[in-house]
Amino acid sequence: MITSLKAMERTDCAKRIRKQGYVPCSIYGPGVERNIDIQIEEKELNRFLKDHFIGSKTKVKINDSELSCVIKNIERDPIIKNPIHIEFYASSEDRLVKVKVPLKFKGKEYLLKNNLVLNINRNEIVIQGILKDLPEYIEVDVSLMKEGSTLVMGDIVLPEGIKLLSRQNEVVVQVAQAVHESEAEIAG
Structure with a gap:
C-alpha cells in the first residue's frame, strides 16, 4: 500500500515554515510541469519516515491533485536528526525511474x-x-x-x-x- 502525504504549496521562506511546524519540501521531475515548493506538517512527516526512506514510493496530495513520487533525498538536522528538507521525484506510474x-x-x-x-x-x-x-x-x-x-x-x-x-x-x-x-x- 502506497501512503499518501498531504501537502500545501509553499509561499514562505523555509525558516519561517519550520517555525510553524512544517517541513519544506520540493517536487521535481517529468510528472510535474515545473518544480513545486511544498510544505508538509512535521508530525505527519515524522510518522511517515518511520517506515519510509530514500527510494520509497508515495503519493503527494496538493490541493485537488495527487502526484506519484519517489523520495530522492532527505536532509536531516545534524544534531537532532529531524528532517529539514525532502526532495520528491514525481513521475508517471509507467515511466522509468x-x-x-x-x-x-x-x-x-x-x-x-x-x-x-x-x-x-x-x-x-x-x-x-x-x-x-x-x-x-x-x-x-x-x-x-x-x-x-x-x-x-x-x-x-x-x-x-x-x-x-x-x-x-x-x-x-x-x-x-x-x-x-x-x-x-x-x-x-
Whole structure:
C-alpha cells in the first residue's frame, strides 16, 4: 500500500515554515510541469519516515491533485536528526525511474550460530525500473554464506523488470570468522 502525504504549496521562506511546524519540501521531475515548493506538517512527516526512506514510493496530495513520487533525498538536522528538507521525484506510474534503495540482510542469525560475522560494505543499491514496479528495498539472503565468501552487486537477485545500476563487481558483504576477545588479546 502506497501512503499518501498531504501537502500545501509553499509561499514562505523555509525558516519561517519550520517555525510553524512544517517541513519544506520540493517536487521535481517529468510528472510535474515545473518544480513545486511544498510544505508538509512535521508530525505527519515524522510518522511517515518511520517506515519510509530514500527510494520509497508515495503519493503527494496538493490541493485537488495527487502526484506519484519517489523520495530522492532527505536532509536531516545534524544534531537532532529531524528532517529539514525532502526532495520528491514525481513521475508517471509507467515511466522509468532511477532510485537508491536500502538492502535488507536476511539470515544473519545463521552466520552467528556458525561463529561467523557479516561485514557490510554497502547497505543500499542503485536500481532502475518503472515507478509502479520499484521495490521499497531489496532483501538479500546471507544465511548460506561461508567463511571467506563475498557477495557483489551483480550477485543480488532483483525483481523482474528492475535493472541494476550499481557497479556489478562492487562488494556488498563479506563473511569472516568471529574473533573473540581472548583470541584477539593473544594475537595482539
